[in-house]
Amino acid sequence: MTTAFKASPGLSLLMCISVVLSSVLSPLQVYAIKLVVDGISQHTSVMSGVVLLGVCLLVTAVSGSFAGPMGDTLDEKVYWYVHDDLLRLTAGIPSIGHHEDRRLADRIALIEQDRNQLAGVYRMLSVVGGVTGTITVVAMLWSVSPVLLLLLVLALAVAGVQARGWQQQRKLIREQEHLRRLGTKITDALTEPPTGVEVRSFGLGRTLVTVAADIISLRHNRYSRITSRFARLVSGGWVIYGVGYAIGLIWLLARARAGAATIGDVTLLLLVGPQINTTAQAMTNNVRMVIGALDSFGRYQWLRDYEASHDWQASQAEPPDALTDGIRFSGVSFGYPSAMDTEVKALDGVDLFLPAGTTIAFVGENGAGKSTLVKLLARLYDPTEGQVLIDGVPLSTIDPLAWRKRISAGFQDFARLEFLAADSVGVGDLDLREDRQLISTAVGAGQAGPVITGLIDGLDTQLGRQFTGGVGLSGGQWQRLALARAFMRTRPLLMLLDEPTAALDPEAEQAIYEEYGASARRLAAETGAVTVLVSHRFSTVRMADLIVVVAGGRISELGSHVELMAAGGRYAELFTLQADAYR
Numbered sequence: 367m368t369t370a371f372k373a374s375p376g377l378s379l380l381m382c383i384s385v386v387l388s389s390v391l392s393p394l395q396v397y398a399i400k401l402v403v404d405g406i407s408q409h410t411s412v413m414s415g416v417v418l419l420g421v422c423l424l425v426t427a428v429s430g431s432f433a434g435p436m437g438d439t440l441d442e443k444v445y446w447y448v449h450d451d452l453l454r455l456t457a458g459i460p461s462i463g464h465h466e467d468r469r470l471a472d473r474i475a476l477i478e479q480d481r482n483q484l485a486g487v488y489r490m491l492s493v494v495g496g497v498t499g500t501i502t503v504v505a506m507l508w509s510v511s512p513v514l515l516l517l518l519v520l521a522l523a524v525a526g527v528q529a530r531g532w533q534q535q536r537k538l539i540r541e542q543e544h545l546r547r548l549g550t551k552i553t554d555a556l557t558e559p560p561t562g563v564e565v566r567s568f569g570l571g572r573t574l575v576t577v578a579a580d581i582i583s584l585r586h587n588r589y590s591r592i593t594s595r596f597a598r599l600v601s602g603g604w605v606i607y608g609v610g611y612a613i614g615l616i617w618l619l620a621r622a623r624a625g626a627a628t629i630g631d632v633t634l635l636l637l638v639g640p641q642i643n644t645t646a647q648a649m650t651n652n653v654r655m656v657i658g659a660l661d662s663f664g665r666y667q668w669l670r671d672y673e674a675s676h677d678w679q680a681s682q683a684e685p686p687d688a689l690t691d692g693i694r695f696s697g698v699s700f701g702y703p704s705a706m707d708t709e710v711k712a713l714d715g716v717d718l719f720l721p722a723g724t725t726i727a728f729v730g731e732n733g734a735g736k737s738t739l740v741k742l743l744a745r746l747y748d749p750t751e752g753q754v755l756i757d758g759v760p761l762s763t764i765d766p767l768a769w770r771k772r773i774s775a776g777f778q779d780f781a782r783l784e785f786l787a788a789d790s791v792g793v794g795d796l797d798l799r800e801d802r803q804l805i806s807t808a809v810g811a812g813q814a815g816p817v818i819t820g821l822i823d824g825l826d827t828q829l830g831r832q833f834t835g836g837v838g839l840s841g842g843q844w845q846r847l848a849l850a851r852a853f854m855r856t857r858p859l860l861m862l863l864d865e866p867t868a869a870l871d872p873e874a875e876q877a878i879y880e881e882y883g884a885s886a887r888r889l890a891a892e893t894g895a896v897t898v899l900v901s902h903r904f905s906t907v908r909m910a911d912l913i914v915v916v917a918g919g920r921i922s923e924l925g926s927h928v929e930l931m932a933a934g935g936r937y938a939e940l941f942t943l944q945a946d947a948y949r
């Protein structure tokens with residue numbers, strides 16, 4: 367309710383009034399008719415009944431014509447309010463665990479699907495309306511005979527069964543979220559250009575279509591089983607209600623003949639029959655809405671709590687202006703959130719010192735833990751045990767956004783930012799996004815000069831084939847722009863290069879590493895910056911001051927190229943293997 371009132375206080379208040387009014391008005395109309403009938407049959411005044419009926423009809427007509435458009439506008443306002451809030455919440459979390467943990471991703475996907483449900487939250491007001499309506503019906507039945515209240519009890523029981531059915535449907539939707547996601551992934555694989563090539567060359571199309579159909583029928587079968595079971599129960603219930611209503615009517619007619627009830631009483635029961643039904647249905651709808659809204663809001667609230675506990679508010683310290691000592695991993699262990707159940711650790715008790723002003727290379731087999739070390743340095747996660755220290759200050763106490771502003775990073779899985787070319791590079795330092803001089807320098811350093819000069823409007827070209835006049839780039843060209851982006855930050859304390867040249871041709875790769883070497887030397891003198899390089903190419907790795915061999919989440923060897931070669935361990939073995947291959 368507070369969400370609806372925050373989105374639009376005035377409209378929410380008007381809707382409150384309109385919902386309550388409409389729930390009282392229709393039973394009151396029935397009562398007014400009874401008063402008129404009684405007046406006529408007993409030759410007394412019908413004035414009060416007529417006035418009441420007139421007022422009811424007038425108010426219904428006026429409020430009815432406003433309620434629809436008002437409701438639509440409020441729906442729209444709440445929808446966009448919730449939409450913005452969800453974006454803010456998911457994008458605002460500084461860590462990335464919620465993107466990678468399946469359970470968290472499922473919940474967030476459900477919240478996004480629930481946006482409509484959340485937008486209609488003000489309809490919860492009709493719970494108030496439903497209660498008022500029920501009280502009015504109870505009062506009317508009571509005025510004829512308390513025995514007739516049994517009809518309402520019967521109708522509510524049927525409505526309760528219906529509500530139970532809805533609850534089970536929602537539970538099933540929740541349980542099957544992973545299937546929905548799998549279905550979407552398969553659809554994407556079949557329709558998106560990046561996977562299209564492999565799907566066709568391996569002839570996977572038909573198989574994927576069959577799997578997608580199986581998933582749909584699996585979801586559909588269980589859903590329709592629940593739906594049809596409850597449909598049978600509910601229709602049976604209404605038949606019993608109908609019989610009960612007929613018995614009630616016959617009983618009341620007999621009483622009227624005996625002079626124990628008036629014609630007005632019989633008229634009231636005739637008119638209120640459908641009202642009982644409608645009231646019970648409204649109550650079920652309310653229960654359904656409450657269940658749905660509690661469910662959706664429970665998740666929405668969970669996301670808010672999650673964001674609050676992951677906003678790292680406690681991390682307020684500013685990063686140092688320059689590194690004097692260096693960066694230390696002290697007893698660092700880490701398990702990915704998605705692997706929590708398995709207790710598999712990606713890093714296990716790492717103690718490592720990266721001295722200020724040096725270039726360090728991480729090497730090791732696939733899955734050894736190199737990228738995980740890099741992610742902890744960028745504070746995309748916090749270690750599960752131990753800590754990362756920046757000049758002796760725990761990284762967990764440093765403001766993550768301020769820290770990232772002092773990092774320049776190039777990744778293997780780079781983003782293809784389909785903006786104007788200037789922006790695609792410029793967002794590497796948002797504050798200096800408009801600085802064309804700086805962008806041009808970064809483009810040069812990232813070896814993206816030929817990419818830009820090849821574009822029709824240079825830096826002002828729209829990138830991305832999906833845009834009118836947009837230009838598509840090759841994988842290597844995109845990577846060059848990503849590298850240029852990484853050169854936008856001019857005074858980083860940390861340069862992270864996680865296989866950033868995988869898509870580049872050898873010449874560009876050589877040039878990039880020369881550029882990085884020059885940057886590393888300049889920054890080492892200016893800010894004591896540490897350069898971390900992850901690479902499988904030993905010709906690049908050997909240039910580093912310190913080489914760290916990672917194996918099974920631990921540090922297995924450490925030293926300069928010369929020292930490690932002399933030691934004759936795993937590094938020496940792999941280096942020799944690669945060098946022989948090139949001979």
Ligand SMILES: Nc1ncnc2c1ncn2[C@@H]1O[C@H](COP(=O)(O)OP(=O)(O)OP(=O)(O)O)[C@@H](O)[C@H]1O
Pocket residue numbers: 466702703704705712730731732733734735736737738739
């Ligand atoms: N997002 C993730 N969720 C769960 N486990 C992950 C995730 N990313 C990596 N891992 C696991 O953590 C371990 C270390 O992975 P990491 O990416 O650090 O290896 P790497 O040494 O960089 O490998 P590569 O050379 O292939 O890039 C692996 O066992 C991997 O399966």
